[in-house]
Amino acid sequence: MEDAWFLAQAKELLAVVRSKSSAPAIVGGSAFTIMPEAILDYIGAEYGVVGEGEQVISSIVADLVAGKEVVRLTDAQTVPLSAAQMGSPRYDQDILSYYHEESGQINMQTKRGCPHRCVYCTYPSLEGNKFRPQDFGAVVDDIEKVQRDFGISSFFFTDSVFNDAKGYYLQFTEELVKRDLGITWTGFFRPQGLGREELQLMKSAGLYAVELGTDAGCDATLNGLQKGFTFADVLEVNKACIAEQIPAAHYVMFGGPDETYETVAEGLHNIEQIDTNVVFAFSGLRILPGTELHQRAIDEQIVAADNSLLMPAYYFSPHIEADKMNEMILATFKKRREWIFPPSEGQKRLTVMRNFGYRGLLWDTLVTYDKGRRRS
Numbered sequence: 166m167e168d169a170w171f172l173a174q175a176k177e178l179l180a181v182v183r184s185k186s187s188a189p190a191i192v193g194g195s196a197f198t199i200m201p202e203a204i205l206d207y208i209g210a211e212y213g214v215v216g217e218g219e220q221v222i223s224s225i226v227a228d229l230v231a232g233k234e235v236v237r238l239t240d241a242q243t244v245p246l247s248a249a250q251m252g253s254p255r256y257d258q259d260i261l262s263y264y265h266e267e268s269g270q271i272n273m274q275t276k277r278g279c280p281h282r283c284v285y286c287t288y289p290s291l292e293g294n295k296f297r298p299q300d301f302g303a304v305v306d307d308i309e310k311v312q313r314d315f316g317i318s319s320f321f322f323t324d325s326v327f328n329d330a331k332g333y334y335l336q337f338t339e340e341l342v343k344r345d346l347g348i349t350w351t352g353f354f355r356p357q358g359l360g361r362e363e364l365q366l367m368k369s370a371g372l373y374a375v376e377l378g379t380d381a382g383c384d385a386t387l388n389g390l391q392k393g394f395t396f397a398d399v400l401e402v403n404k405a406c407i408a409e410q411i412p413a414a415h416y417v418m419f420g421g422p423d424e425t426y427e428t429v430a431e432g433l434h435n436i437e438q439i440d441t442n443v444v445f446a447f448s449g450l451r452i453l454p455g456t457e458l459h460q461r462a463i464d465e466q467i468v469a470a471d472n473s474l475l476m477p478a479y480y481f482s483p484h485i486e487a488d489k490m491n492e493m494i495l496a497t498f499k500k501r502r503e504w505i506f507p508p509s510e511g512q513k514r515l516t517v518m519r520n521f522g523y524r525g526l527l528w529d530t531l532v533t534y535d536k537g538r539r540r541s
Contacts, residue, residue: 170477171196176208191225193218195291200454201238203473216242216291217277220250245292248299251277253307261315269524270319270350271311275304275337279325281355282391283380284422284457285450285480288325298333301340309346319525322352326378328359335363341370349373351526356402356415357394364409374529375406379415379444382432389423391457396435403439412532413442419490420449422461424482429490433497436504443528446498446506448491449479503531 179190193214197204205213212235214221221241228235264271276298279288311317328334341348348371356377364372379399381387387396399415406413417436419429436444452462454474461480462468468478481487491507498504505511511528518527 172204172207172475179208179210189229191222193222195287198242198291199287200473200475203475205238207475211237213238215240217246217251219252220246245278245297248297251299253303256311256315258315261311261317265315265317266524268321270321270526271317272323273304273308273320273350274323275299275301275327276324276329276333281326281393282457284389284391284461285453287453287456290455292325296329296331296333298337301337304337305340305344305346308341308348309344312346312348318346318348320348320350322350324352326355327352328354328363330358335366338367338370342366347371351375353378354402355394356399358398359402359405361405361408364405364411368409368411372411374412374414374526376414376526377402377416379417381421382417382419382435383428385428386419386421386424386432390418390421400438403442407441407534410534412529414526414528415439415442415444416447417444418447418450419494420481420485420487422458422480422482423484424490425484426490426493429485429493433493437497441503441532441534443503443531444498444505445508445511445528446494446504447508448487448494448506449481452478452480 175192179192182190189211191212191214192205192208192210197213198215201213201215212225214225215238218241221239225235225239261271276296278293278295278297279286280294280296282289308320311320324334350371351374354375354377356379359375377399380390380392382396384395387394403413403415415436417432419432436446450458452459452468452474458480459468459474462478463470465483467480467483468474472478481490494506498506505514505528515527518530523530
């Protein structure tokens, strides 16, 4: 567990805006939607939008201009947006340049929603519990526009899960192949049902790395998180990535539901079977309102029922002590340079590389294939 609290920065940013403008502030987004009232009270903005705001924001602004009364919180979650309503982003040179300079890539999205029921996750409540694919042709149009007008050819797909079981991702990939834009891209992937055939198709469309929601090190803790796959699935996907020479990063959390010292030891043993690729380990799980983990934390008296969770609170299994567990993780992770714990260690490495002018994911440079070729 390493605290990262960004609301104070948001409050400071609003103060800067108000020093330059008297216009009322409207806030929104995923974090805001998770705990809108608490965040609105803390930041001190006049208005907030809960849920997908690209449709309602225009109405709010029009009403404010017309002098009409506007409610403090507008709930846009009642009817999820259709593919046509999602529309395309309005690209701005300054904003795109900033993100490209900082990260080396630009975010895109091909679908919203998530049908999985991970105990800690807010995606289903934020975007709905079904995948809602966008118009894939329109998404590729956007990619082509960004490439043509702004000279950017590297992208990160922010879908909750890129490789959905319905195969929408394959349809999208086929559209990319057809356009042959010469881009590179990556995204978030589920370590299940992802074999060499699928990876070959995506690689032909520009896929150069995958970030895997492995989440836990053994089946007992995967079950505790309600992941719906096994560690054997993880190893199969990792094997396929190595065979196709596509770097993979596994994100693994320790200390979650049903974690014991025995499952920590088993998880660390299993992680040693993840050959070649990168592993990021995390200690504790952030508790967010409305999740099953939140209710479990209340039942186990880890947090009080009236805790707004505005300040970060973390779940640790009552069967372990965090410090002892962290010592176990450190003892294993110091064996290999491509295993990173705690997260701050990874940030230090990334900062050094960025200072030397490197951009992109950066962790993929830690992957060395059997042929001795290192990705750059």
